[in-house]
Amino acid sequence: MSDVPRLPRLLSRPGFYLFVTGALMVLGFVLAHRLSERSGREQLSALSTERLELYATNLSAELGRHAALPGLLAIAPTLQALMQAPDDADARHAASQMLARVNVRAGTHQLFVTDARGQVLSASETLTPPARLGEAMAQGRTHFFAADPATGSTDFYLLHPLRQAARAAGVIVVRFNLAPLEATWVDLGLRSQNERILVADDQDVVIMSSVQAWKYAVLGHADPSRRLALQASARYPQAIGADLDLPASLEVHQGQQVRLPVLDKPLLAQQRQLVPLGLRLVALSDLTEVRQRAQLAAWGGAAFGASIGLLLLYLSSRRRALRQLTQAQTQLQQAHGQLEQLVDSRTAELRQANDALKTQIAQRLQTEGELLQASKLAVLGQMSAGLSHEVNQPLTALRALARNSIRLLENGRRDAVATNLQLMDEMVERMSQITRQLKSFARKADEQASGSTPLLDSVRAALLLLEHRSRALGVQVDVDMTAGQRVRAEANRLEQVLVNLMGNALDAMQHEPLRRLRVLARPLDEGRRVLIQVQDSGTGVSEAALAHLFEPFFTTKPAGEGLGLGLVISAKIVHEFGGTLRAVRLERGMSFEFDLAVDTPSTTETADV
Structure with missing residues (x-):
């Protein structure tokens, strides 16, 4: 009778189930190995x-x-x-x-x-x-x-x-x-x-x-x-x-x-x-x-025996765990209430941080837009002296031609008057082109706008704004690109990028004996993209300065001649167009290049400017 109570105590001990698990593993290992080896030999024999x-x-x-x-x-x-x-x-x-x-x-x-x-x-x-x-x-x-x-x-x-x-x-x-x-x-x-x-x-x-x-x-x-x-x-x-x-x-x-x-x-x-x-x-x-499969099957049999023994151990442990579960539920409910309070507090903090972050992003976007417009106005300010000369010259000529025409009319020389009027019309058209381009360049661009832009027209517009500088420096301008090619970009911001890059090129060549500005366009990715390159024959930049060119407020120009924001803004605009602005050292001078997506295929021909 004394042995009867010992059985429940034995069944409640984990060591007993571990012993049973080991015995089942050995039995499963031996049986699975023999059965798998016999089956494998029979299959191999039949196939052979x-x-x-x-x-x-x-x-x-x-x-x-x-x-x-x-x-x-x-x-x-x-x-x-x-x-x-x-x-x-x-x-x-x-x-x-x-x-x-x-x-x-x-x-x-x-x-x-x-x-x-x-x-x-x-x-x-x-x-x-x-x-x-x-x-x-x-x-x-x-x-x-x-x-x-x-x-x-x-x-x-x-x-x-x-x-x-x-x-x-x-x-x-x-x-x-x-x-x-x-x-x-x-x-x-x-x-x-x-x-x-x-x-x-x-x-x-x-x-x-x-x-x-x-x-x-x-x-x-x-x-x-x-x-x-x-x-x-x-x-x-x-x-x-x-x-x-x-x-x-x-x-x-x-x-x-x-x-x-x-x-x-x-x-x-x-x-x-x-x-x-x-x-x-x-x-x-x-x-x-066959022996390898038998060994795998043996280990599988051992694992099966172990799983049975562990299942028995799990059922025994589950009974003890159910008793502990009731106590744990009470503690869990208390911890759950504390956690909910903590989550609510953290959620409120995250919401406030998110609102503050949205405000900072909106302010940053506004600041970037204002900085972009300020950069354009700074470029216009740098060009103001040359542009005033460009406009003053035709005005002086118009005044002289007008007075000359009055005298010619008094003398009855109508053919000469007609010639003077034709020259005056051409000068007025010339000033109109300059003012229209200045007005278009100074207009604040819509950063959300995108569309199809003629690449050659944007290059010509940028060259028109800088014509007074290039003519004064005697710069040889070569444009080699496909006429009629259209790219996916907003025209006003693309012109700003080109003006910044061409203006930097003119600055780099102003003290050089050989002054040559090249604007190239080469197809990429089987014609789906185009690489635009602005190359100069200036002094270039050093390797140390090359790594910092696209950092804000970094400039290689003398003090007072640059803010160090032109390349940063240009790189940001090109990135918004889906491209990347890069600087490459040439044997003589620098090449600033970026790639854009092509809108539609076009007929290839060389454009001369």
Whole structure:
């Protein structure tokens, strides 16, 4: 009676369930390993049997492909005439020509005819009869295997007797080589290391193999005297190989596990007897993968046993956990209330921080817009002196032409007055273009606006604003781009980028003897984008300054001549267009380039400015 209360106490201890888990793991490991290995060997044996039958059928078909050829040749009139007069040179020559033609058409290697003593009477080509021919003729055999002394490959010979007056007068021999079939097996063995095929003759010597190193090895065990006898038989072109130590008889279907001395791994050996040919076809399948799967299955069985034991442990622990759950729920509710208060407090703080961040972003956007407009006005201020000169010159000329026209009218010279009026109209149009471009440039751009802009028009507009400076400096301006090409950008802001880059280029060249400004456009990404380059022949910038060019308030100009914001603003505008502004050092001068998306394809032509 005292042992009855001990059972509930034992079942409530975790150590008991750990012991049960270990026992179940060992049991699952052993059972799963045995079942998986048995199943894997059965599957491998069935697959190997099917392949063995396929190899046997393939070999039999290959050997029987020319089985009827000797019989057909035996009734040929040319060979009959040869048998009637075996010493006739003309009959031998005619028979050799016929055999050569048949040899080419049939795809065999050699055809030849011998007399009853084995002497070659006629052949498809010059040859030396194999050493085994006399033995085969004496035994009355219809076929035999022999090795080619030159290549070491296996040849198959078909024999058919030629009779004259009811007596054996000679033999027709058909030889064809098994190297192509063996090469197929070797290629299969190189691609798949899990299966090896051997073909042994009646002496248990391997004459064909998917493993080239095992050729002419002995399937079983050969003592020194037997090796000498095999070598003296002249069947094999080289020394007999190592012993494979395979059993003399193998199970056909279930197979037998073996381990070869030349290959230290477990193999499943099966054989197929080709009785008519006197051959033994052996398949060796690698059991390594079967054992690996068995080990995986064993660990899976151990895991399954462990899961059962742990499940029992879990059910035992769950009972204890349910008792603790009630206490934990009360504590959790208290912690949940505190957490909700903390979340509400943090949410309010995050909302306030988010509102403040939105206000800062709006202020920053407004400041950037004002800075952009201020930069444009700064550029206009820098150009004001030159532009006033540009406008003052035509005004002075207009005044002179007007006074001159009055005098010409008094003198009745109407043709000269018309000429003066035409010049005055051209000067007014010139000033109108300048003022319109200044008005358009000074207009505040809509940063949200985007569309299709003619690239060449924007370049010409920027050059028009800077024409007074380029003409005063004697700058050679070259524009090389596609006429009519349109890019995805807002026109006013694109002009501001070009004015900033061209203005910097003019500043860099003002003290140089060679002043050349180039504006290029090159297609990118198969014509879907275009690379715009603004190049000058100025002094350039140093490597140290190149890394800081796009930093705010950094400038290489003398004090009072620049704020260091032009490139920063230009880079921001190009980035909003979907491109990137870069600075590249040239052999002479600098190149500022950026890429834009092309709106529509256009006809390529060079624009001259």
